[in-house]
Amino acid sequence: MAVYASLAEIVVNEPKYWGSWKGRVVKAIAIDGARTWNEVRDQTGLSPKSLNRVLAELFNAEAIEKHGEGEYRIAYELYREYKEFDDAGCVSTVSKPVLVTENEQRNLVSWIDSWRESMGLDFSLQPEHFYLDGDNLNNFSIKLIENAKKEVLVVNPFVDQCSLSDTLWKAASSGTQIMLVTRPPADRYDDVKERKEKFLTYLEDKGVKAIRNPRVHAKLIVVDRAVAVVSSMNFQSSSSGGSSWEAGLVTKNDMVVESIVDSILALEERPENI
Numbered sequence: 252m253a254v255y256a257s258l259a260e261i262v263v264n265e266p267k268y269w270g271s272w273k274g275r276v277v278k279a280i281a282i283d284g285a286r287t288w289n290e291v292r293d294q295t296g297l298s299p300k301s302l303n304r305v306l307a308e309l310f311n312a313e314a315i316e317k318h319g320e321g322e323y324r325i326a327y328e329l330y331r332e333y334k335e336f337d338d339a340g341c342v343s344t345v346s347k348p349v350l351v352t353e354n355e356q357r358n359l360v361s362w363i364d365s366w367r368e369s370m371g372l373d374f375s376l377q378p379e380h381f382y383l384d385g386d387n388l389n390n391f392s393i394k395l396i397e398n399a400k401k402e403v404l405v406v407n408p409f410v411d412q413c414s415l416s417d418t419l420w421k422a423a424s425s426g427t428q429i430m431l432v433t434r435p436p437a438d439r440y441d442d443v444k445e446r447k448e449k450f451l452t453y454l455e456d457k458g459v460k461a462i463r464n465p466r467v468h469a470k471l472i473v474v475d476r477a478v479a480v481v482s483s484m485n486f487q488s489s490s491s492g493g494s495s496w497e498a499g500l501v502t503k504n505d506m507v508v509e510s511i512v513d514s515i516l517a518l519e520e521r522p523e524n525i
Contacts, residue, residue, distance in 0.1 A: 263339040266332035268314075270521040272297065272305050272513060277314065277325055281333040283348050286322040294348035296356070296402075296476030296512070298505040345520055346430055346460060349476060351401040356477035360503045362398055363478070366391065376503070383482075384498035389491045391501065392472055392480055393418050399427045399474045404515045406471040408434040411487035412450045419486075423458035432462045432518050433486075462519060470499070471511060478503050479511045 268274035272295070279285040279294040292302050306323075309315045314329050325333070336342055363376065370390065374381045383391055396403050396418040403422055410416055410433045423429045431454065436447035455461050472480040482499020484490050490497055502508060 263336055263341060264332075265521075266336050267329060269336070270517050272301070272509070273309055273314075274520075275516070276302070276305050276309065277329060277333060278342070278345075279348060280315065280323050281325045281330050282337050282342055285348075288321070288323075291323065293350050293352055296349050296351050297509060299353075301505060301509055346428060349402045349428065351475045351477075355400045356475055359395075359398060359400070359475050359477045363501075363503065366394055379504040380500055380502045380507070382498070382500055385496060386493060388480075388482055388484055388497055388499055389415060389493070392482075392484065392491070395472065395474050395478060395480065396422055401475055402428045402430075402473075404430050404471070404473040404512065405486070406432045406467055406469045406515055406518065407486045408468050408470075409485040409487050409490070410436075410451060410454075411447050413486065413488040413491055415484075415491040416450070416454075416486040419459050420454050420457035423454075429459040430462065430515070430519065431459055432464055432467055432515065434465050434467060435463045462522070464518060464522060467518070471515060473508060473512055473515065476508060476512050479508045481511070 266274070266277075268277055275295050276291055276297075279291050283294055285291045285294050288302070288306075291306075292299065295302065297305065306315070310317075314326050315323050316326070317323055324330075333342075367374065367376075370387060372387065393415055399422055403419065405419065410431065419429050419431060433451070436444055436451055438444040438447060451461055470482050470484055472482075479502050480499055481502070482497060484497035484499060489495060
């Protein structure tokens with residue numbers, strides 16, 4: 252169990268389930284005000300099947316209960332753990348609830364068909380995963396972020412100004428919640444390092460939440476907790492612009508996307524565990 256120093260320098264223990272889907276469901280109910288099944292689903296972005304599984308596990312553990320009006324309540328001791336964690340200022344460092352609806356997620360998945368047709372590509376979506384490379388991967392990634400309604404999660408070690416990275420500040424400026432996990436800017440040339448630092452600061456000024464973690468090397472994009480891209484492509488022109496050949500897989504499978512989201516959110520919630 253991790254131990255946190257609060258804003259008031261009071262040491263508080265990490266609450267049970269923190270950094271997992273069960274913990275996010277508990278937080279949604281105990282801290283963020285979700286009461287009904289629909290409110291919990293919208294705040295977590297979980298598929299109905301996955302949410303029901305998490306709720307069942309919490310019921311079995313006697314961590315939650317359901318009241319007559321169909322509203323959820325957290326067991327007192329568990330509620331107190333989360334409330335103390337929140338009062339100590341530890342929860343405020345975590346991004347706000349996503350509030351993405353099932354309809355918004357379905358619309359994003361349906362958009363893939365129109366993108367495929369516009370690009371003249373022929374691949375099946377029946378396996379719920381497909382492969383892209385080169386310009387198609389870059390174009391899809393840009394258009395995917397541009398079509399975000401509520402949230403974009405990105406993990407990428409190398410970020411510099413380019414058409415792909417520009418989509419992040421543009422989306423943030425339109426009200427989409429953006430979280431970027433990246434390495435602290437570095438380069439053997441001081442002027443290049445300074446340019447990268449300035450661009451990352453620019454992203455933050457535009458509303459992007461940037462988390463600096465020197466150990467990340469994964470390249471991940473998730474939009475509205477519905478579609479994910481796992482690829483070799485970096486957010487810099489030498490990679491996304493075609494100087495190097497990049498490739499990756501796109502998935503709309505609920506379980507796979509939720510696993511990727513789980514890993515990304517854990518980088519924010521429990522960065523010491525990477």
